[in-house]
Amino acid sequence: MNLDDPIQLADELGPVEDWLLVLDFDGVLSPIVERPEDAAPADGVVAAVERLAARTPVAVVSGRPIAELDARLGRLPITYAGGHGAEVRTAEGEPSAFVDVDTVAGVLDELETHLRERLPDDAGWQVERKTASLAVHHRRVADDLRDATLPEVLDLLEQRRQDGPGFEVLAGKAVVELRPAGVDKGRALAWIAERTPGRRPLVLGDDVTDEDAFREADRRDGLGILVADTARATVARRRLRDPDDVVAFLCALGDAGGDAGP
Numbered sequence: 466m467n468l469d470d471p472i473q474l475a476d477e478l479g480p481v482e483d484w485l486l487v488l489d490f491d492g493v494l495s496p497i498v499e500r501p502e503d504a505a506p507a508d509g510v511v512a513a514v515e516r517l518a519a520r521t522p523v524a525v526v527s528g529r530p531i532a533e534l535d536a537r538l539g540r541l542p543i544t545y546a547g548g549h550g551a552e553v554r555t556a557e558g559e560p561s562a563f564v565d566v567d568t569v570a571g572v573l574d575e576l577e578t579h580l581r582e583r584l585p586d587d588a589g590w591q592v593e594r595k596t597a598s599l600a601v602h603h604r605r606v607a608d609d610l611r612d613a614t615l616p617e618v619l620d621l622l623e624q625r626r627q628d629g630p631g632f633e634v635l636a637g638k639a640v641v642e643l644r645p646a647g648v649d650k651g652r653a654l655a656w657i658a659e660r661t662p663g664r665r666p667l668v669l670g671d672d673v674t675d676e677d678a679f680r681e682a683d684r685r686d687g688l689g690i691l692v693a694d695t696a697r698a699t700v701a702r703r704r705l706r707d708p709d710d711v712v713a714f715l716c717a718l719g720d721a722g723g724d725a726g727p
């Protein structure tokens with residue numbers, strides 16, 4: 466799949482009011498960095514999203530909890546879906562939970578304690594406890610240690626699949642995660658799309674967890690845009706290079722038609 470020019474792609478898509486804009490955070494609105502806590506929106510992202518949100522529904526759908534999205538983006542007048550769709554807050558501020566946190570807390574607590582003992586921070590491991598899931602980051606772990614240890618970590622996660630309400634194991638960018646079953650970005654998109662009729666989903670994502678949303682967008686006559694500097698297997702039909710290209714694309718979408726503002 467060829468790389469798209471962000472301005473040409475925005476021009477091709479026509480009026481922004483035709484679309485429900487669905488944006489991933491890490492790797493799309495924010496460049497990938499070594500430590501999750503250091504991630505920040507790319508320059509110009511917040512202003513571009515705010516401008517678009519005045520004209521069409523916008524959602525950020527992320528693996529992060531909503532509280533972390535608030536801390537990084539602020540409380541914009543858009544829908545936030547956190548934990549890959551475990552929790553949603555509408556643009557009007559109405560929250561919905563799709564996982565009962567009490568049913569997963571015991572499994573996650575016990576696993577977190579064990580993994581923090583087994584995977585030392587000073588070797589580069591980072592255990593991230595989220596509202597309804599748990600992630601193990603290995604971006605800063607030496608390759609040989611990672612290759613030797615990751616099968617054991619995956620095995621530990623796999624052993625929890627049947628516990629509590631049931632879980633899934635997934636792998637993302639330098640991360641593996643235990644997530645409650647029945648939650649994914651495709652379902653989150655479906656829930657949001659049902660509440661914004663008449664708009665075609667336009668999904669921007671960079672990671673394997675975004676493929677569910679790309680598929681759901683296709684089902685709804687929408688479009689998936691992969692954000693990646695190299696081609697890889699994806700159901701997305703268009704591709705932008707990186708978060709800087711995403712900012713250029715969002716600005717161009719906001720400029721097209723309607724009241725482009727000052």
Ligand SMILES: O=P(O)(O)OC[C@H]1O[C@H](O[C@H]2O[C@H](CO)[C@@H](O)[C@H](O)[C@H]2O)[C@H](O)[C@@H](O)[C@@H]1O
Binds near residue numbers: 527595604638
């Ligand atoms: O769905 P997203 O908004 O893309 O969130 C996916 C995960 O993003 C974070 O981890 C990733 O980004 C980090 C910061 O750039 C990077 O250090 C890490 O290697 C990536 O996996 C976040 O920490 C996870 O909770 C999200 O699920």
